[in-house]
Amino acid sequence: MLQKQNDKMINNMLNLPSLKIIDMHESESDYRFLVETALPPPTHCSKCGTIANLNKHGKKKQLFFDLSMHAKRVGFYVKRQRYKCRECNEAFFENLPDMDVxxxxxxxxxxxxxxxxxxxxxxxxxxxxxxxxxxxxxxxxxxxxxxxxxxxxxxxxxxxxxxxxx
CATH class of the missing domain: 1.10.10 (Arc Repressor Mutant, subunit A)
Incomplete structure (x- = not known):
């Protein structure tokens, strides 16, 4: 029960509902989070618009910065899923609505x-x-x-x- 409350508190720490916290490291001046998206997979190709004809094409960790918290700088690594469209053969990342990519x-x-x-x-x-x-x-x-x-x-x-x- 206590572990569930701690997990819930950590996941709410960023106050970004589209992200799920996997891990957190704290230093003297920084917070670093490892997160992944909590959104459903895309329903269509962002390049050509084809509906649901996508393959997963690996993941990549990208560092994003956020507002300071508790007088510490905040950064998080997002494990972003890449997709490849079978129709146009183009690759693209999943959408991150709270980010300026x-x-x-x-x-x-x-x-x-x-x-x-x-x-x-x-x-x-x-x-x-x-x-x-x-x-x-x-x-x-x-x-x-x-x-x-x-x-x-x-x-x-x-x-x-x-x-x-x-």
Missing amino acids: NRSVTNRLIDWIQEASLEKTFTSVADDIGVDEKTVRNIFNDYVAELEVQTEFRTPKWLGLDEVHL
Whole structure:
């Protein structure tokens, strides 16, 4: 009974329902989790759209970073299943809905980086969470570009400076 409660508590530790924790290691400054997806297998090929004509094509461990927890940086290795479509012969990984797979971070970490990088230096944000400074810079630049698209600047038709120049 106690072991089931501990397992449940550990699996809830990440608060990502699509992931199941297999193992956890804690150091002085980091948590490292080994996780696998708790989602059903894909129903169709993500490349060509063919329904249920897939072979399992091995697994790969990928490191993703998440928000800090208990003043420690958090990273987890996801054992991602690869699939190969029998129709188009293309291989693809299972979907991870809580992750930005292009940057190897969680979506909630991207939101946090966007806000934190407005107030702190990119290097200090990167040190806080354990990612490269360039990753923080790229996330910030994408965020600024997104804000610029949403912002509409309204400029006056006439502009007067010191009542002398129009």
